[in-house]
Amino acid sequence: MGMFESREGLINQDRFEQAKKKVIGTDRQRLGIGTLSEKTVHAVLKNYYEPDEDKQEIPIENFVADIYSQGEIIEIQTRQFNKMRDKLKCFLSLYPVTIVYPIPREKWLIWIDEESGEASPKRKSPAKGNPYLAFIELYRIKMFLKDPNLRLKIVLLDMEEYRLLNGWSRDKKKGSTRFDRIPTQLVKEVDITCLQDYLQFVPWELAESFTSRDFAKAAHIPVSLARTVLNILSYVGVVKQVGKAGNSFLYQTVW
Numbered sequence: 001m002g003m004f005e006s007r008e009g010l011i012n013q014d015r016f017e018q019a020k021k022k023v024i025g026t027d028r029q030r031l032g033i034g035t036l037s038e039k040t041v042h043a044v045l046k047n048y049y050e051p052d053e054d055k056q057e058i059p060i061e062n063f064v065a066d067i068y069s070q071g072e073i074i075e076i077q078t079r080q081f082n083k084m085r086d087k088l089k090c091f092l093s094l095y096p097v098t099i100v101y102p103i104p105r106e107k108w109l110i111w112i113d114e115e116s117g118e119a120s121p122k123r124k125s126p127a128k129g130n131p132y133l134a135f136i137e138l139y140r141i142k143m144f145l146k147d148p149n150l151r152l153k154i155v156l157l158d159m160e161e162y163r164l165l166n167g168w169s170r171d172k173k174k175g176s177t178r179f180d181r182i183p184t185q186l187v188k189e190v191d192i193t194c195l196q197d198y199l200q201f202v203p204w205e206l207a208e209s210f211t212s213r214d215f216a217k218a219a220h221i222p223v224s225l226a227r228t229v230l231n232i233l234s235y236v237g238v239v240k241q242v243g244k245a246g247n248s249f250l251y252q253t254v255w
Contacts, residue, residue, distance in 0.1 A: 010189065011186050011188075011189065012048075013186070015048060015051070016044075016048050016185075016186045018047075018051070019044045019045070019047035019048040019051070020044055020183065022047050022051075023040060023043045023044045023047060024040065024044070024182060039078070039180075040180050040181060040182055040183070041078055041102050041157070041159065041181045041182075041183050042066075042076050042078055044183050045076045045100055045102060045155065045183075046066050046067060046076055048186070049067060049074055049076075049100065050067040050069055050074065052069075055067055055068060055069045060073070060090070060091065060094070060095075061090050061094075062090070063086075063087045063090055063091070065091065068095075071095060071096075072095055072096045072097075072098065073091050073095050073096070073097045073098070074097075074098045074100060075087070075091075075097060075098070075099050075100065076099075076100045076102070077099055077100070077101055077137075078101075078102060079137070080137075080140075081099075081101075081137040081138070081140040081141045082140040082141070084099070084141060085141060085143075085144075088141060088144050088150075089144075092144060092147050092149045092150060095149065096149045096150075096151065097149055097150055097151065098151040098152070098153055099150070099151070099152050099153070100153045100155055101134050101137060101152065101153070101154050101155065102155045102156075102157050102183070103129040103130070103131065103133050103134065103154060103155065103156055103157070104129045104156075104157060104158070104159050104161070104181070105128060105129045105130075105156040105157060105158055105187050105188070106124065106125075106128060106129075106158045106159075107124070107125040107127065107129075107158070107159055107160075107161050108122040108123065108124050108125065108159075108160045108161070109122065109123050109124075109125050109160075109161050109163060110122045110160055110161065110162050110163070111162075111163055111164075111165050111173070111176075112162055112163065112164050112165065112179060113165050114164050114165060114166055119162070122160060125161075129156060130156075130220075130221070131154045131156065131190045131201070132201065132219060132221045132225055132229055133225070134152070134154045135225070135228050135229045135232050136225070136228060138152070138232055139228055139231065139232060142232065142235060145232065145235065145236055146195065146235075146236060151191070151192065151193050152191070152192040153189055153190070153191055153192075154189070154190040154191075154192075155186065155188075155189050155190075156186075156187040156188040156189075156190075157183045157184075157185065157186055157187060158183070158184045158185040158187060159181045159182060159183045159184055160181070160182045160184060161178060161180075161181045161182075162178075162179040162180045162181070162182070163176045163177065163178050163179060164176055164177045164179050195236045195237060195238065196238075196255060198232075198233055198236050198238040199238055199253070199255060201219075201229060201233065201238075202215075202233070202238065202239065202253055203215070203218035203219050205218050206218050206253075208252060209242060209243075209245075209250045209251065209252050210250070210251055210252075211245055211248040211249065211250060211251070212226045212227045212230055212248065212249070212251075213226070213248065215229070215230060215251070230251060233251075234251070237254055238253065238254060238255065239251045239252065239253050239254060240252060240254055
């Protein structure tokens with residue numbers, strides 16, 4: 001995997017616990033289907049990065065910033081970055097903007113029966129998240145990535161995911177609705193504050209010239225995701241195409 005700069009030392013676990021308690025409450029056992037909020041991850045991270053509610057939900061121009069403090073904006077975006085484009089176009093012309101994007105590192109699934117409200121015992125999902133998954137969303141705001149006012153913070157969280165048993169398969173799990181996600185631990189932050197920071201996504205063990213397949217193998221990600229990552233890394237100037245090997249493009253790092 002790429003050599004992501006470790007941020008564990010800067011994570012304030014006490015503050016994260018306080019943000020969780022504020023949003024979720026202390027008695028986790030009382031959580032019922034009627035009390036869960038659709039945007040718990042968003043709310044917890046908003047209170048983690050800015051506990052002062054007077055600096056949250058601040059109107060700026062025709063939009064509302066999740067956090068505005070000391071001349072900077074923080075936006076917590078859990079998905080669909082394409083919906084941020086108009087807001088980013090406005091905000092980036094005025095202030096530095098940090099987009100916080102949470103990714104589940106480890107996830108425990110809890111299934112909820114819609115009729116009874118009964119929740120199943122939690123089971124660990126085999127899927128494991130990594131920072132490269134952010135590039136699927138970054139592709140949707142590619143046109144803003146070189147803006148000097150844009151910062152990115154990829155946050156790896158362990159979380160519990162509640163899903164409704166309302167899918168189309170016999171066990172009602174396929175095609176089901178995600179009801180909420182409850183963060184349990186803040187594991188790691190990966191920061192992109194300038195274009196050179198994208199270098200941390202290039203695995204050290206790659207040869208001088210490499211294909212998307214080589215990149216995928218070194219980063220332990222699917223080839224389709226590696227192609228998206230390389231598309232972005234090329235756009236921001238961290239890698240460049242230098243030729244072809246058969247039908248595959250060859251890349252080299254620039255810096």
